[in-house]
Amino acid sequence: MTDTARPTSPSPSTSTESHFPATAVDEDRSRLRPIGTLPDDTGILSQMVRVWRYRDLLLNLTKREVKSRHKNSALGVAWNLLNPLLQMFIYTVVFTYFMPGRTPMFPLKLLSGMAIFGLFTTSVTAGASSIVGNSAVVTKIWFPREILPVAAVASNLVTFASRVIILVVALIIYWHAPDWKDMWLALFAVFVTLVLSVGFGVLLSALNVFFRDVEHFLELALLALFWFTPVVWNYSFLASYVIDRFGPQWERLIMLNPLIPVVTTFERVLYNPTGFPPEQQQQFDLLIRPTEWYLQNLLVSLTVGVVALVVGLRVFTRLEGSFAEQL
Amino acid sequence: MSEMPSAASSEHRSPGPAAAPLGRGAGPDRRAEETGNGAVEDSAVAVSVIELSKIFRLDASGAKTAKERLLHPSRGSNSKFTALEQVSFDVVQGETFGVLGHNGSGKSTLLKLMAGIMRPTAGRVLVRGRLAALLELGAGFHPDLTGRENIYLNGSILGLDRNYVRAAFNDIVDFAELHQFIDVQVKHYSSGMRARLGFSVATHLEPDVLLIDEVLAVGDETFRNKCMERVHKFRSMGRTMIIVSHSADTVRQLCSRAAVLDQGRLIHLGPADDAIVAYRKALNARQQRLADKPPGAARPAKSPVVIESAHLIDAIEAAGTSTPPRHRATSNKDLVVKPGTPVTAVVTISVHDATVPVRLRITLRTPEGLLLINRATSGLLGGGSSLDLPEGRHEASFHFGPLPLRDGQYLIDITAETPDGGHQFARRAGLAGFSVEAGGRGLGLLAVPVTAELVTPKPTPRRRADDRREAGERAPTSVP
Known part of the structure; x- marks a missing residue:
């Protein structure tokens, strides 16, 4: 039977031949492209180009994420505002009445820290479950799959924007001025956070297909990260402890938590402790640093983010071919 | 749809997969050499499947937690399953290509590899232009x-821009007949609605290559007919289609060429009719393998009757003018007849317990299971409702009158049962068979003469009045 495997005389119908003259053949053949993602197709640049080529799809998927997130809830998009407001309310009650601190305008500090920290947590959580959550599409159609975690991160920019709106409203209510001069630092911090989110989101989304433990682990890891990052507490607590115990040169080591540079920058610029009277400024002495200090820290975070992105994309491409089998 | 000038619109579909995946050392050049000495050289190749293999690790799907992976890191290497082995073929642009295979032959794997959903273990698939796949509709x-949002989402997955999808939107909804449900979430759709929308989207967004799995397996009769129309139209637009099916009829009806898969290997490639013959052969061989597995074990010891064998002979052999039938038949499914030939089935049975009343039942059917003849021996073979045979071996001949059947394969099942048909003692399905070859490519089951005549009705007075009025209206313009 194997002798019939090769065609003896394949005769495509004459009508197709007349449609495509022989002169067109060479040009046409060169337009054959491999389908799917090849295992050797790991160039980070080519992956980014591919995502860019599919930007229409990225936009559609992002819209879809935003829409479907609140599709069956009565309050719908209002949750984007309600969620941070309620969080802020809880923490403010706890840290003003139960465990009173000396922090002035505590809700402002909380809102600025939570805005940027929340961008990372919600993005990474959504990114990690993006492939598994979209199995209906992943097992049916091919498209560059890395678009899914990227879209998950992008859709959380909407949540972030609503948190920033609340922060702005709170700044107006308190009539407290942010540090306009260093506002670009805050924007850079947002960019760094996005790189970190996409990096970890891509990496975890691929791993989650094979080990569903990733989602559970991530929940705990993010909780730990939250308490190891100065969102509700003051950066000076940790920094002064480290400096007293090990010496001032070890302060840099704190920055290995990539979220600390991002959150401190956001607090420095938007919460802006320089605007307080000198006696209140004292507790923020380690946060009132020159611009270069913040920029250096952010660059450390950015490096971590880029490494995560490169490793994430590598792992993603390696595992991508087996997604459909595993889902 | 039709008002979209395809040449102009193709400029708009900018980020198509045609340009998207960048392969290194891509093989077009190597491809050109390869196709030069065999496959298809005349027309542009739309899809090129090159030495494609897929091996599944069987236990991998079970181990989903890190614990299992860490505890048994090396376990995966042992049990492997080769779903596809070294499959190569080219699909020419504009042709409708079939992939035939029984369940488990690897055709679904091939489809998923061609769609890019799974990554092959070895080999590659090259595609020209945008490819859409309709898996399980x-x-x-x-x-x-x-539904509306999904249409746009699917459009952007195919790399089409929004305006293009908007232009095709109404046609898609019309075809799927989902006007009042288009703003309902798809999860509330019935499976039929989902299938209709899927088919409609895939065919209206005009991919250059369309992969369809079991095209007409879903939906009611009306929708199936509509799909057929659509498929024909799609084909007439010069687009490439690949239909994966286990139904020879579907492939015969729609495809010009086909590949046949058996146990993950390509066993035939060529014109659809030849492929169907090869497919039937493979199916028979498979049935034979399955039937041969438990030869004696399956035979219940206390069955009063054992069906030994059966073979078919045509009328000439039955009359004894040809070579002796038993000598000639190498397999009991080799008989080939022309339409309208009487056929005789010779069934050998052994009676072990003459006290139990038994009758035989013979059925003639298509391999797909369509029942053509179903007859019990009540009233045959001596008249009574049961066969009163002494113990020992007997040979029963069933003579079928001229069978007006068209091209295809037909199978015989033999059953031994109680005279009221309530209990089966023994049953051998597909024990014998024959093929009809009319030598033409026809559809349908029956080869019955059909004549036709054409009557053109005389023009009615009303119509003539219309003509006159039209002529009258035109007249003034011609007068200078």
Whole structure:
């Protein structure tokens, strides 16, 4: 039977031949492209180009994420505002009445820290479950799959924007001025956070297909990260402890938590402790640093983010071919 | 749809997969050499499948937690399953190509590899232009989104821009007949609605290559007919289609060429009719393998009757003018007849217990299971409702009158049962068979003469009045 495997005389119908003259053949053949993602197709640049080529799809998927997130809830998009407001309310009650601190305008500090920290947590959580959550599409159609975690991160920019709106409203209510001069630092911090989110989101989304433990682990890891990052507490607590115990040169080591540079920058610029009277400024002495200090820290975070992105994309491409089998 | 000038619109579909995946050392050049000495050289190749293999690790799907992976890191290497082995073929642009295979032959794996959903273990698939796949007619809808949103989402997955999808939108909804449900979430759709929308989206967004799995397996009769129309139209637009099916009829009806898969290997490639013959042969061989597995073990010891064998002979052999039938038949499914030939089935049975009343039942059917003749021996073979045979071996001949059947294969099942048909003692399905070869490519089951005549009705007075009026209206313009 194997002798019939090769065609003896394949005769495509004459009508197709007349449609495509022989002169067109060479040009046409060169337009054959491999389908799917090849295992050797790991160039980070080519992956980014591919995502860019599919930007229409990225936009559609992002819209879809935003829409479907609140599709069956009565309050719908209002949750984007309600969620941070309620969080802020809880923490403010706890840290003003139960465990009173000396922090002035505590809700402002909380809102600025939570805005940027929340961008990372919600993005990474959504990114990690993006492939598994979209199995209906992943097992049916091919498209560059890395678009899914990227879209998950992008859709959380909407949540972030609503948190920033609340922060702005709170700044107006308190009539407290942010540090306009260093506002670009805050924007850079947002960019760094996005790189970190996409990096970890891509990496975890691929791993989650094979080990569903990733989602559970991530929940705990993010909780730990939250308490190891100065969102509700003051950066000076940790920094002064480290400096007293090990010496001032070890302060840099704190920055290995990539979220600390991002959150401190956001607090420095938007919460802006320089605007307080000198006696209140004292507790923020380690946060009132020159611009270069913040920029250096952010660059450390950015490096971590880029490494995560490169490793994430590598792992993603390696595992991508087996997604459909595993889902 | 039709008002979209395809040449102009192709400029708009900018980010198509045609340009998207960048392969290194891509093989077009190597491809050109390869196709030069065999496959298809005349027309542009739309899809090129090159030495494609897929091996599954069987236990991998079970181990989903890190614990299992860490505890048994090396376990995966042992049990492997080769779903596809070294399959190569080219599909020419504009042709409708069939992939035939029984369940488990690897055709679904091949489809998923061609669609790029799974990555091959070895080999590659090259595609020219945009490719859309319709797997299980699902098309990849997101359950939380409405039909409308899903149409746009699918469009962007195919790399089409929004305006293009908007232009085709009404046609898609019309075809799927979902006007009042288009803003309902897809998860509330019935499976039929989902299938209709999937088919409609895939065919209206005009991919250059369309992969369809079991095209007409879903939907009611009306929708199936509509799909057929659509498929024909799609073909007439010069687009490439690959239909994966286990139904020889579907492939015969739609495809010009076909590949046949058996146990993950390509066993035939060529014109559809030849492929169907090869497919039937493979099916028979498979049935034979399955039937041969438990030869004596399956035979219940206390059955009063054992069906030994059966073979078929045509009328000439039955009359004894040809070579002796038993000598000639190498297999009991080799008989080939022309339409309208009487056929005789010779069934050998052994009676072990003459006290139990037994009758035989013979059925003639298509391999797909369509029942053509179903006859019990009540009233035959001596008249009574049961056979009163002494113990020992007997040979019963069933003579079928001229069978007006068209091209295809037909199978015989023999059953031994109680005279009221309530209990089966023994049953051998597909024990014998024959093929009809009319030498033409026809559809349908029956080869019955059909004549036709044409009557053109005389023009009615009303119509003539219309003509006159039209002429009258035109007249003034011709007068200078």
